Amino acid sequence: MATAERTAPRFKVESLLGMAVLTAAVAWIIWSFSSGPVIFTQVLTIGLSNGALYALIALGYTMVYGIIELINFAHGDLFMLGSVIGAIFLEEWLGQTKSSPKAWLILALTMLFAMAACALINMFIEKVAYRRLRNAPKLAPLITAVGVSFILQNVGILMNGSAPHSRTSVLPSSSLELGPIEVRVKYIVVVAVTVPLLLLMTWIVQKTRVGKAMRATAQDRDASLLMGINVDRIISFTFALGGALAGAAGVLFLEVNQQTRYDAGFRLGLIAFTAAVLGGVGNLVGAVVGGVLLGVIQALNDGAPHFFGQQWTQTVMFSILIIMVIFRPGGIFGKHQQEKV
Amino acid sequence: MFTSLVERMQPTTDNGRTFARYSGILAVLVVAWLIPNYIATSTEGPLPLFTVVLCAVYALFALGLNIVVGFAGLLDLGYVAFFLFGAYTSAWLMSDFFYQVNPRDPSDKQFSFSVHFLSTASSKIAGIHLSFWIVIIAAAAIAAVAGLVIGAPTLRLKSDYLALVTLGFGEILPEVFRNGDNVAGYNLTNGTKGIGPVDRIGMGFLDKLPGIPSTIVSSDYKTKYYVILLFCALFMYASIKLRDGRLGRAWMAIREDELAASLMGVPLMRTKLWSYAVGAIAGGVGGAFYATIVGTVNVDNFTFSFSIIVLCAVILGGMGNVWGAVLGGVAITWFNYTGLVYIGAQVNKGLGTHINLKNYEFMFFGFVLVLMMLFRPEGFIPAARSKQLKKADKQVQSIETAGVES
Secondary structure, three states, X not given: OHHHHHHHHXXXXXXXXXXXXXXXXXXXXXXXXXXXXXXXXXXXXXXXXXXXXXXXXXXXXXXXXXXXXXXXXXXXXXXXXXXXXXXXXXXXXXXXXOOOXXXXXXXXXXXXXXXXXXXXXXXXXXXXXXXXXXXXXOHHHHHHHHHHHHHHHHHHHXXXXXXXXXXXXXXXXXXXXXXXXXXXXXXXXXXXXXXHHHHHHHHHHHHOHHHHHHHHHHHOHHHHHHOOOOHHHHHHHHHHHHHHHHXXXXXXXXXXXXEEOOOHHHHHXXXXXXXXXXXXXXXXXXXXXXXXXXXXXXXXXXXXXXXXXXXXXXXXXXXHHHHHHHHOXXXXXXXXXXXXX | OHXXXXXXXXXXXXXXXXXXXXXXXXXXXXXXXXXXXXXXXXXXXXXXXXXXXXXXXXXXXXXXXXXXXXXXXXXXXXXXXXXXXXXXXXXXXXEOOOOOOOOOOOOOOOOOOOEEEOOOOOOOOOOEEEOHHHHHHHHHHHHXXXXXXXXXXXXXXXXXXXXXXXXXXXXXXXXXXXXOOOEOOEOOOOXXXXXXXXXXXXXXXXHXXXXXXXXXXXXXXXXXXXXXXXXXXXXXXXXHHHHHOXXXXXXXXXXXXXXXXXXXXXXXXXXXXXXXXXXXXXXXXXXXXXXXXXXXXXXXXXXXXXXXXXXXXXXXXXXXXXXXXXXXXHHHHHHHHHHHHHHHHHHHHHHOOOOOHHXXXXXXXHHHHHHHHHHOOXXXXXXXXXXHHHHHHHHHHHHHHHHHHO
């Protein structure tokens, strides 16, 4: 009782502050839009496409956290490996550097290859590094994940070199013109690939038997075990799904940015994790919404008028992370959960 | 059975071990004196003196992080923030930076004042020049305040969120300092160009002692080594005293079980904040000293991998063990700065190969973290408590299995 009385006024102050911040943000966005509607809309399309990528990566974080309560630091680096593997497969093994219908087909093949590779890598990591620590104190798997992240970065250096490696895109570099607004075809492709993947994902988790087992394991691992669910296999499957999404995101990143670099995963992974926090860690829809939201915020910050500019991107993104984690750890949809005793 | 268990959990304070402990400390001091005088005398080879100085600096960092991660059990992945504050304190208070003779742009606002106090710099040089020993105190204070500011809002969080938020701070701060060359027209951090040169360390009245110069010149790593050794020793003493005192026991209670600790009356926030502040002091002092030995402070030196290297040191040595943190810091730093290249060169010479081991640096640190967590989570020199716990666990297990079998 006493705690309820004590927390009540604070909560009110916080929600008032939250409203004020939101209103300011909306006013800012309107101000930015009114000073340059064309640039603003063009930037927005970039943001949507970036956001789709963040959503794909954020899903991997959120699913793993939902099922074993581990922040998988290595997930961002897995995405980086996905882009490097995709680039090597597409350019060096199959020699595709020009845009043509045949190259597009091979790009689809590359995406499947990268997805399979990342799924296998992620399953392997889980089996070797995380499985033994499932009942260890919480610090242990977290530190292990940081270690795995470093190992994957080094693998990236060995495969890609320590400097950024520029690649060629097989997607057309042309733009669609909708009135005064130009939308690059690449961004449309990214969104067009991401949406079916996300729908497939939702279908697997919500409608299939494996998905049901996943949800059960996330809810109560011991009870699921008693119900005859092979928990080890389900957790492994979750890592595979997350890895496949990271692989797809890697190939899309490669096509949009025409570059692979070993340290891409660290920053992007952290941003994707921010997206997962924004939507509520463990919440699949939340991760997608958070990803798109962050993609848009980043694009506005980088390109739209009256924002801070590219040199402040990280500060803006991680400030959102810190503010969210402190004031709304349950995300924009979720409720704050009491720690399990 | 249970009485012996309880007895084992008590700290050992019998006099028989006091002699052993003091002779151990004496042995360590002798080795510490031997290193710069007889072992690490060259600037090349397997143990250059510069690496030895860096090893001692990182040992200090590891001691600081050990308080946060080892004693209080809070995973801090943004320890680089305190290193950064310490180094920039040196840069601001011991260089001509605040008197910008050549502004970037004629329209830039300038600071044009100079302050001199017990400094080794010539009074003709403009800017702020304070004595190194005052700067060290300032750096410790600034880092401690930074620790409180970062800690206050974040320490309410669960352990895994805490790790991420500290990581976020560790990423934001370098960016703020990188962009800090134009704060309302003022240049506060000189951006990516960095600040330098940083003044030398003055030894004050200590130069009456034999072998100690009045000013440590940049190539005099021996005296620098003694200075950083002094800080390490002080911080080790403080760590041990804190660990055995009321605060240390409160930290460990929080580490073992936060809920139980709060029910026993441990004030969670205040205790955690203390661990952050004390840990930050080591980072600040180490950073300030680092700036004076390297001579320039550049924002590109402050990366995430620094935080991980220090974490590796703490984990390798044994979380919660003071000597472990020191040895871990020394081992990891030697490996990072000299060992990797040296061993690689020896291997290549012996086998005629051309492997650049420096390319495998991250993998090395990653494997240290993963393998330690999987196979020896208590570290190579486990803290007394984790040893006792392990033993106690075994005893409890044997009691339980005995009960099942009979």
